[in-house]
Amino acid sequence: MDIDLKTEIQGKKTFLVVMQSRQYQDQILNLTLQMNSTFNRIAYISLNRLITPLRRQLEENKINVEKFFFIDGITKTAIPNPPSMNNTIFVPSPNDLTKLSIAVTKVLQTFDPDCIFFDSLSTLLIYEDMTIISQFVHSLINKINAYGIRAVLTCLEGDKEQQLIKDLSLILDKVISPQ
Amino acid sequence: MDAKTEVGVKKASETVLGEFELDSLKEMANIGTGNASIALSSLLNTKVKIDVPTTEVVSVHDVKNYFTRTDELAVGIYSNIKEGMTGNLVLLFPLPSALVLLDQLGRENAKKNTLSKQDLDILKKLGSVLYSIYLTSIAKFLSLKIIFQPPNIVSTLESSIIDFVLVDIDQEEKCILIRIGFQMEGTGVTGNFILLFTLSSLTPMINRLKQEMEAG
Numbered sequence: 087m088d089i090d091l092k093t094e095i096q097g098k099k100t101f102l103v104v105m106q107s108r109q110y111q112d113q114i115l116n117l118t119l120q121m122n123s124t125f126n127r128i129a130y131i132s133l134n135r136l137i138t139p140l141r142r143q144l145e146e147n148k149i150n151v152e153k154f155f156f157i158d159g160i161t162k163t164a165i166p167n168p169p170s171m172n173n174t175i176f177v178p179s180p181n182d183l184t185k186l187s188i189a190v191t192k193v194l195q196t197f198d199p200d201c202i203f204f205d206s207l208s209t210l211l212i213y214e215d216m217t218i219i220s221q222f223v224h225s226l227i228n229k230i231n232a233y234g235i236r237a238v239l240t241c242l243e244g245d246k247e248q249q250l251i252k253d254l255s256l257i258l259d260k261v262i263s264p265q
Numbered sequence: 266m267d268a269k270t271e272v273g274v275k276k277a278s279e280t281v282l283g284e285f286e287l288d289s290l291k292e293m294a295n296i297g298t299g300n301a302s303i304a305l306s307s308l309l310n311t312k313v314k315i316d317v318p319t320t321e322v323v324s325v326h327d328v329k330n331y332f333t334r335t336d337e338l339a340v341g342i343y344s345n346i347k348e349g350m351t352g353n354l355v356l357l358f359p360l361p362s363a364l365v366l367l368d369q370l371g372r373e374n375a376k377k378n379t380l381s382k383q384d385l386d387i388l389k390k391l392g393s394v395l396y397s398i399y400l401t402s403i404a405k406f407l408s409l410k411i412i413f414q415p416p417n418i419v420s421t422l423e424s425s426i427i428d429f430v431l432v433d434i435d436q437e438e439k440c441i442l443i444r445i446g447f448q449m450e451g452t453g454v455t456g457n458f459i460l461l462f463t464l465s466s467l468t469p470m471i472n473r474l475k476q477e478m479e480a481g
Contacts, residue, residue, distance in 0.1 A: 107335055107337045107422075109336075110424075111336055111422075134421045134422050135428060136425070136428045136432065139428045160419070160425075163417075163419055164417060164429045164432060209338075209420075209421055209422075211379070212338060212360065212379065212380055212421075213379055213381075213420075214379060215379060242336075246378060
């Protein structure tokens with residue numbers, strides 16, 4: 087499934103992209119490349135990749151990392167005191183939803199992004215029940231809507247995700263599922 | 266032996282590892298996994314079947330492509346071997362297998378499909394016990410004292426777990442990846458024991474292996 091982000095964002099602001107696990111990394115990179123060419127300032131919430139290999143991969147693919155502000159929810163689980171980096175906030179763990187929410191607010195206020203990219207809701211579902219994740223995403227989307235910016239959320243296609251996808255389809259502008 | 270392994274062996278023989286060295290490393294991994302699987306089997310009262318080891322020699326930069334074949338959610342329990350030899354050990358479970366395993370270990374909230382902090386601690390302890398058995402048998406095989414760091418745990422996409430293992434390793438290095446899959450009968454639980462050594466760290470261990478093999 088190739089997503090044409092420029093076409094998808096016409097008249098719509100918030101999206102959930104549901105991905106098949108065997109294509110996940112390729113699709114995430116593809117989306118990031120398109121965001122790099124579509125937006126000027128992107129807030130990238132990463133709950134799956136350590137910050138150093140993530141930045142390295144983006145740079146290797148000629149993505150301008152200076153356009154990104156990273157909210158990293160996983161590096162601290164492996165490296166408790168990561169070296170500070172430009173445009174990066176470290177959250178202690180992917181399931182620390184309060185600190186994640188505070189970090190998002192801070193980035194919205196200070197970095198002024200025109201798009202938020204969230205990788206991924208499936209990681210949140212490892213640790214928390216669907217109800218809690220759904221409440222968190224509702225609050226996140228309300229916040230994003232208040233700032234009038236775009237949001238691209240991702241999740242894997244799976245049994246656990248089905249109910250969440252159904253629930254979030256009520257508040258998001260579009261759910262893009264694999265063919 | 267699959268195609269990937271054959272490529273690995275060929276590459277290895279072109280660098281520093283010949284067939285003898287690779288077979289010895291596989292045998293060493295087999296002994297460790299065999300003992301660890303016996304312990305797992307007794308702990309859970311279930312038969313554990315182990316696969317034939319596969320080896321791949323790749324650059325650290327490319328190891329991600331060989332580490333995993335899917336992007337399913339998974340749990341990785343990983344540790345550095347810090348004395349006696351230098352390398353990394355990873356115990357990798359698909360997330361559904363980790364949840365079944367926790368239920369088998371009698372966790373609270375059985376059948377819940379999320380991981381609590383307590384669940385992660387239980388898996389970390391399991392990893393620690395299995396690593397200890399794994400490395401004790403390797404230490405005995407090589408007549409070495411081997412010490413490993415307390416394991417860490419991460420649950421994320423399987424392809425991202427390797428980044429956690431490689432955090433302190435130079436991207437320009439070449440490494441050998443030895444993987445042994447296992448299945449726990451009647452439970453649907455599958456997992457992988459993965460050993461990873463950089464080629465530069467292998468020479469002392471290979472010398473030791475040669476001595477041990479020659480001695481009989």
